[in-house]
Amino acid sequence: MSALNEMSGLKKEPRGKKRKLTAAERKEELVSYLFLAPWLVGLAIITIGPMAASLYLSFTDYNLLQPPEWTGLDNYLRMFEDTRLQNSLGVTFLYVFVSVPLQLIAALALALILDRGMRGLSFYRSVYYLPSLLGGSVAIAVLWRQIFGTSGLINQLLALVGIEGMGWIADPSTALGTLMVLNVWTFGAPMVIFLAGLRQIPTMYYEAAAMDGASKVRQFTTITAPLLTPIIFFNLVLQIIGAFQSFTQAFVVSGGTGGPADSTMFFTLYLYQQGFGNFNMGYASAMAWLLLLIIAAFTFINFIASKWWVFYDD
Amino acid sequence: MKKFSRPARTLTAASLAVVLGLSMGACGNGGSESAGDGNLRFSWWGSDPRHEATQEIIDIYESNNEGVTVAGEFSDFSGYWDKLATTTAGRDAPDVITMDEKYIMEYAGRGALTDLTELENLDLSKFPEAALDLGRYEDGVYGLSTGQNAYSVMVNADLFAEAGVEIPDDSTWTWDDYYEISATISENLGEVAGTDYGALDGDLRIWLRQNDEKLYSEDEPGTVGYSQENLLSWFEHLLHVRDTGGGVSAAQFTEAAAGTFEAENFPTKKTAMGWYWSNQLGALRAATGDDIRILRVPSPSGNAEDNGMYYKASMYWSVSSQSDNQAAAADFVNFLANDPAAAEKMLVDRGVPANPEMAAAIEPKLDESQQTVVSFLEEIEPEVSDSPKPSPIGAGTVQETIVRYVGEVLFDNLTPEEATEQLTAEIEGMISAG
Numbered sequence: 001m002s003a004l005n006e007m008s009g010l011k012k013e014p015r016g017k018k019r020k021l022t023a024a025e026r027k028e029e030l031v032s033y034l035f036l037a038p039w040l041v042g043l044a045i046i047t048i049g050p051m052a053a054s055l056y057l058s059f060t061d062y063n064l065l066q067p068p069e070w071t072g073l074d075n076y077l078r079m080f081e082d083t084r085l086q087n088s089l090g091v092t093f094l095y096v097f098v099s100v101p102l103q104l105i106a107a108l109a110l111a112l113i114l115d116r117g118m119r120g121l122s123f124y125r126s127v128y129y130l131p132s133l134l135g136g137s138v139a140i141a142v143l144w145r146q147i148f149g150t151s152g153l154i155n156q157l158l159a160l161v162g163i164e165g166m167g168w169i170a171d172p173s174t175a176l177g178t179l180m181v182l183n184v185w186t187f188g189a190p191m192v193i194f195l196a197g198l199r200q201i202p203t204m205y206y207e208a209a210a211m212d213g214a215s216k217v218r219q220f221t222t223i224t225a226p227l228l229t230p231i232i233f234f235n236l237v238l239q240i241i242g243a244f245q246s247f248t249q250a251f252v253v254s255g256g257t258g259g260p261a262d263s264t265m266f267f268t269l270y271l272y273q274q275g276f277g278n279f280n281m282g283y284a285s286a287m288a289w290l291l292l293l294i295i296a297a298f299t300f301i302n303f304i305a306s307k308w309w310v311f312y313d314d
Numbered sequence: 315m316k317k318f319s320r321p322a323r324t325l326t327a328a329s330l331a332v333v334l335g336l337s338m339g340a341c342g343n344g345g346s347e348s349a350g351d352g353n354l355r356f357s358w359w360g361s362d363p364r365h366e367a368t369q370e371i372i373d374i375y376e377s378n379n380e381g382v383t384v385a386g387e388f389s390d391f392s393g394y395w396d397k398l399a400t401t402t403a404g405r406d407a408p409d410v411i412t413m414d415e416k417y418i419m420e421y422a423g424r425g426a427l428t429d430l431t432e433l434e435n436l437d438l439s440k441f442p443e444a445a446l447d448l449g450r451y452e453d454g455v456y457g458l459s460t461g462q463n464a465y466s467v468m469v470n471a472d473l474f475a476e477a478g479v480e481i482p483d484d485s486t487w488t489w490d491d492y493y494e495i496s497a498t499i500s501e502n503l504g505e506v507a508g509t510d511y512g513a514l515d516g517d518l519r520i521w522l523r524q525n526d527e528k529l530y531s532e533d534e535p536g537t538v539g540y541s542q543e544n545l546l547s548w549f550e551h552l553l554h555v556r557d558t559g560g561g562v563s564a565a566q567f568t569e570a571a572a573g574t575f576e577a578e579n580f581p582t583k584k585t586a587m588g589w590y591w592s593n594q595l596g597a598l599r600a601a602t603g604d605d606i607r608i609l610r611v612p613s614p615s616g617n618a619e620d621n622g623m624y625y626k627a628s629m630y631w632s633v634s635s636q637s638d639n640q641a642a643a644a645d646f647v648n649f650l651a652n653d654p655a656a657a658e659k660m661l662v663d664r665g666v667p668a669n670p671e672m673a674a675a676i677e678p679k680l681d682e683s684q685q686t687v688v689s690f691l692e693e694i695e696p697e698v699s700d701s702p703k704p705s706p707i708g709a710g711t712v713q714e715t716i717v718r719y720v721g722e723v724l725f726d727n728l729t730p731e732e733a734t735e736q737l738t739a740e741i742e743g744m745i746s747a748g
Contacts, residue, residue: 064403065424145573150566167565170572172725255572256392257714260565261722276396277711278744279420281403 058286063279075286085287087262088270091176095266096243099180104235107187111194112224125195128188135186141252145169148178169253172263179249179264190235197231198224229310237302244295247272267291352642355408357387358629359394361575361597364663371659375649382642390574395710402426402636409637410646413457413630415704416713418449421632422456423707428633429454433644437652445668448627448701457630457704458651461665463591464623464691464698465516467612468598471605473586477502484609485618489551492612496560499586508560510579511552511567512589513720515713516626519702520611521548523622530706536746542734549723549730556724561585564724571717576601592690593628593665596683608690610697619697626701628665662687708744715740 021029033040058075060068079085110128114121134140147153148168155165168174205223214222247268250258258265258273267287275284358368365388372384387408389397395417401407407426421427430436431454438446441458449457467484474481477499482491496508511517519529521544528539555561562570562579570578580588581601589611590598598606613621631650633643650656657672662684667673673688680688705712719737722728728736 063424064399065421065426150563150569167563167569170565170567170569172568172721172727253572257572257718259572259718259721260568261725261727262718273711276399277714278708279399279710 054285054288057282058289060282062282062285064281065279068282071282075283076290078283079286079290084262084265085267085270088258088265088267091263091265092244092246092267095176095180095183095246096240099183100236100239100243102180103184103187103239104190104232106184107190107235108194108228108232110187111191111198112220114191115195115198125192129192130188132186132188135182136248138248138252140182141249144178144182144249145253170260172261175254175260175263179246179253182249182253183243183246190239193235194228194231197228201227226311230312233302233306233310237299240298240302241295244291244298352382352639354382354384354410354639354642354646355387356384356410356646357394357398357408358412359389359391360663361390363597364388367659367661367663371650371656374655374659375646378649379645382646384646402634405636407634407636409634409639409643411632411634412460413449413632415448415627415630417710418457418630418632418704419451419707420710422451422454426635427456428635428637428640429456430458430633430644430647431455433633433640433647435641435644436648440652440669440671442668442670444701445627448704449630449632451704457627457632458647459627459665459668460629460631460650460660461593461627461662461667462625462691463593463628463665464625464694465520465611466590466592466623466690467512467609468580468588468590468595469607469609470580470583470586470602471607473499473503473506473583473604477506477586479586481607482609486616487610487612488616489612489614493554493558493560496555496587497558500559500561503586506583507562507566507579507585509555509562509587510570510585510589511555511561511720511724513552513567513717514589515716516591517589518545518548518716519624520622521551523624523699524614524620528702529712530702530709530745532703535706536742538738538741538745542738545738546730546734549720549733552720553723553730564721567724568721571721591626591628592687593662595687596663596681599683608686610694618694621697623694623698624701625691625698627668627704666691706745708746709741712741712744715744 057068059070059072061071061074062068114124114128118124131140145152149155150165150167150170152168154168158165166174168178201224205227206219209219209223245268246266250264250266250269251272254260254264254269256269256273258269268291271284271287271291274280274287356372358364360368365386368388369386372386375384376382387397388394398407398411398417402421411421411427413421413427418427430449431438436458438455438458445459445462446455448459449455469481471481479495479498479502482495492509499506499508515529522529522540525540525544527541527544531537531539552561556564561567562585566579566584575581575594575597578588579585580590581598583602583604588598592608595606595608610618611621611623631647633640633647637643650660651669652672654672654675657667657669657676658679660667661676661680666688667676677688716737719728719733723730723733
């Protein structure tokens, strides 16, 4: 509501004061709702409705075919004994904590290179952004299977230099690694945001620093890095949330099994298997809420921690 | 710079909402609105040749029945069950559903299917009682067997010849012969391994049956039907194949388990022997382009009567209890099950028809490999013992679970003892909930 008032009352009175709207303003407000309608309807039907339903279902035993039966906290208590669930949490955490930092480092490094105003910048920017658009797709996951397969591209290249390859996606010790590489490869989206952030740093800082004889490294650590922290923070929050929800890659690369030996069993994949494979939709709903809480907790911690390291230049 | 902090904050709320896109717990709206208008929906799984043949069958049925339309819905096996679960939960299931022995109890037991004996338009009289029993749940018949299958060993005769190994006499071969042949082929061919292990639930069933046990207990629902030592010996048997060099690598095994039929080790000629259902002979010949033969499974004693082989209903025709079109659905199933015009298009792709009249009707139309399958099933008839009942409620993903444990054992992540204990606990956890 406050956002709406803000919008319709933008040009005139100071905010916060209640007063009667003129006919024109009321009409304007109505129109604003009209424009919001598609999003509001979507929010209610596609997000809020299923959310409420899944919260209810998480307290029930629901097999999809028969009406749900209320079981209280059973689903949540069951998680404490479910070793596969705990394993899937471990896999997911490992994936998030390794692949997100690597991805952001790659994105920042590329952004710094591209920021030097090279020729054909927009071309390179598009090229590097491409994997972000494709990375979550089924087609790329299928391609990944081929590249890292026993007789795939990687092993053929290794064979050229006389190294005998291995079944990268079929071996439990390397399968998750291939998915991490896939995630790191989709660095384009954070890279574009980093680029925009770099462009916003006033050049006068660098000019002043150069005049004082600061080296490039020094310029990076004392100007670029601090001024970029809000962007780093933004990307970090976004990528962590995204990584926790990863599903498609593991689903396609492991053929929906989370294998080999549960080594790519992401939390979301286990949730899917429980809900649609084992008909435990009540349990799957409880898992979805656990994931929500985990992501909310991480986002919260991120925001708290940001006070110590994120620097707003104003 | 400030402008990034605000989006970041609203982002939190927005992204939390996005997370819940995942929690699709309740996608149950919609419903079958067309009330008895003769528009049927029919679902099945399979590969391209089956889709084409089935579409031809639908065309014949539609031209015979003015005003009736049949819309086909098909996918691969694993996607099929996800979709069926969601459409059924949304009360929007297809009218005629192809069922599998792993799921029929699940759906019948939970009221999603119709008792076929109560449908007037469907004539079950031509079906032997044993075939009907395979679809029985409590007092009703909820699935009509499309045809029979047997689990068997497929051998690639071309690779055998290349390795200089003779194809064994399958009425007398033992597990020791199997180990020896596997190891010799691996040794002589290098790149090609002897066997793909055979590590699905079908293989485990065979192993247990050879020891007079079953995968699921039929007397005590919700429990397994085997003793620990026989599951343990199965894992040890697989390790023996690995350690004598007769099998593919553990990585190749798990890679194939995650892939499609065409990418498995036997169809891609990475092994000379593979464990498959009899109706897959034609598809395997097509995939390899080689001379594939079908053999009985090995036995401990060398006596084929002890090999534990059994007939399985390849698939079932079922009618949804949610259908508003049950009379029309029954008529369509009747066409599929009792009309030679349908049988001649289907041939043995869904198993050798359980209706003897249909089996006779298609006989002249069969090509060489289809003929081989039919005579193979006839040959083993004196030896096969009673068929296992369909898997209990909750057993839908037991096959994937077994394969996962085999992977763990082949990679030495678990000892056979640990795998035995954990697999049993997991299976019982699945089937006891039903």
